[in-house]
Amino acid sequence: MSQAQTPAADDGMAARRAALFLIDEAVSGRRLLSESIAQGALERLSPADRARAQRLATETLRQLPRADRWLKPFLVKQPPVAVRNALRLGAVEIGQGAAPHGVVNAMVTLVSKGKRTQSYKGLVNAVLRKLGEQGPEGFARQPVPKLPNWLRGPLVEAWGRKTVEAMEAVHAQGAPLDITAKGDAAALAERLGAELLPTGSLRLREAGQVSALPGYDEGAWWVQDAAAAIAAKALAPRPGERVLDMCAAPGGKTLQLAAMGAEVTALDLSEARLGRLRENLERTGLGAEVVQGDALDFAAGGFDAILLDAPCSATGTIRRHPDLPHAKDGAEFGALIALQAEMIDHALGLLKPGGRLVFCTCSLLPDEGEVQVEEALARHPGLALEPEALRLPGIEAEWIGPEGLRLRPDLWADRGGMDGFFIACLRSSSEA
Numbered sequence: 001m002s003q004a005q006t007p008a009a010d011d012g013m014a015a016r017r018a019a020l021f022l023i024d025e026a027v028s029g030r031r032l033l034s035e036s037i038a039q040g041a042l043e044r045l046s047p048a049d050r051a052r053a054q055r056l057a058t059e060t061l062r063q064l065p066r067a068d069r070w071l072k073p074f075l076v077k078q079p080p081v082a083v084r085n086a087l088r089l090g091a092v093e094i095g096q097g098a099a100p101h102g103v104v105n106a107m108v109t110l111v112s113k114g115k116r117t118q119s120y121k122g123l124v125n126a127v128l129r130k131l132g133e134q135g136p137e138g139f140a141r142q143p144v145p146k147l148p149n150w151l152r153g154p155l156v157e158a159w160g161r162k163t164v165e166a167m168e169a170v171h172a173q174g175a176p177l178d179i180t181a182k183g184d185a186a187a188l189a190e191r192l193g194a195e196l197l198p199t200g201s202l203r204l205r206e207a208g209q210v211s212a213l214p215g216y217d218e219g220a221w222w223v224q225d226a227a228a229a230i231a232a233k234a235l236a237p238r239p240g241e242r243v244l245d246m247c248a249a250p251g252g253k254t255l256q257l258a259a260m261g262a263e264v265t266a267l268d269l270s271e272a273r274l275g276r277l278r279e280n281l282e283r284t285g286l287g288a289e290v291v292q293g294d295a296l297d298f299a300a301g302g303f304d305a306i307l308l309d310a311p312c313s314a315t316g317t318i319r320r321h322p323d324l325p326h327a328k329d330g331a332e333f334g335a336l337i338a339l340q341a342e343m344i345d346h347a348l349g350l351l352k353p354g355g356r357l358v359f360c361t362c363s364l365l366p367d368e369g370e371v372q373v374e375e376a377l378a379r380h381p382g383l384a385l386e387p388e389a390l391r392l393p394g395i396e397a398e399w400i401g402p403e404g405l406r407l408r409p410d411l412w413a414d415r416g417g418m419d420g421f422f423i424a425c426l427r428s429s430s431e432a
């Protein structure tokens with residue numbers, strides 16, 4: 001299917017066509033949803049269609065294995081992938097309560113417009129009508145979507161089958177909107193009608209348009225998953241301390257560190273992502289020195305503390321980015337793991353003697369967390385763990401392991417889960 005253009009009032013056709021484009025890009029392994037969107041895939045749509053296309057694509061990718069299971073009895077053999085994706089999108093829409101006749105018409109129209117797909121319009125019509133007869137009850141009977149084997153295998157090895165099943169149940173539900181307050185979190189929770197989480201983040205189950213929420217324009221808060229908000233709290237800079245946020249953009253942690261009164265240097269390789277960080281600083285009225293560059297080339301040292309939120313597999317964020325398991329296969333993870341180790345070594349060289357390093361990743365893989373810390377301790381005699389930095393409000397003792405804090409999506413499952421994260425606090429040798 002080709003990229004979307006917005007015609008006049010079209011009954012959701014432009015949004016669906018765009019959603020199919022995003023899904024095709026992701027399942028073919030070409031681009032994540034976020035990459036397609038950042039590269040302008042939805043630019044020609046109206047804001048409402050853009051939001052709808054993104055929601056349809058995200059939900060279809062989140063429910064992909066469930067849709068495939070539902071479709072399977074009606075397909076003697078698999079049609080081409082573009083048709084398969086149209087069936088998947090239609091199945092998810094019907095499964096989530098959309099009126100079947102509208103969905104069937106839309107999908108038949110879309111498929112009949114493509115040269116290579118038009119001969120399948122009869123199949124699409126027949127199959128989606130059958131799903132329509134079953135309705136959302138039929139969809140709900142399908143099992144919770146499982147992670148693909150390339151990722152499930154290592155996770156089962158690390159955390160056990162039961163835990164992985166619990167993570168999958170949370171992934172299937174999607175994610176609420178979490179917020180970090182610039183000032184008094186309890187007062188802001190009341191103002192927003194949000195839940196105040198035990199760790200101090202705020203949570204809204206149904207948020208709507210983020211920028212329309214109270215306090216957004218005045219910069220009273222920013223969006224940040226509750227798990228992601230723990231790393232800066234573990235670093236806990238004192239006012240006036242010099243802190244390097246080594247992989248800073250788009251800046252959720254920079255804002256926290258600046259709000260705590262630290263003198264923050266926010267470094268990142270990506271100028272585009274730093275643009276978002278600058279906007280966030282401006283909106284919240286917080287200050288930081290912003291530097292574009294490769295962390296491994298950054299030479300100005302003497303920092304009291306460093307936060308290293310290293311580039312990683314992002315496997316902890318699947319409930320927010322359900323395309324990841326379908327668009328990736330783990331091939332690039334080895335290079336990321338090597339980069340993380342290099343970054344830890346480089347960061348230690350930029351600290352004052354006795355300075356603190358918080359290393360964190362939004363990964364569920366121990367190779368990007370526990371193992372990195374174990375190996376860094378072996379490489380650097382004199383480097384020590386500071387487990388007490390992790391004993392923070394709302395953090396349960398059993399979440400803290402020998403190498404650091406392990407947060408997983410299945411923790412707080414009844415509250416809506418949290419992103420997977422690993423966070424360790426290290427202190428460098430006090431000898432220069």
Ligand SMILES: C[S@@+](CC[C@H](N)C(=O)[O-])C[C@H]1O[C@@H](n2cnc3c(N)ncnc32)[C@H](O)[C@@H]1O
Nearest residue numbers: 247248249250251252253268269270294295309
């Ligand atoms: C996990 S994200 C950081 C999220 C950020 N700390 C926050 O809280 O908003 C990792 C970041 O590392 C940056 N990055 C990747 N390679 C880098 C490098 N060699 N030097 C500096 N930054 C790098 C990416 O551009 C990305 O913004």
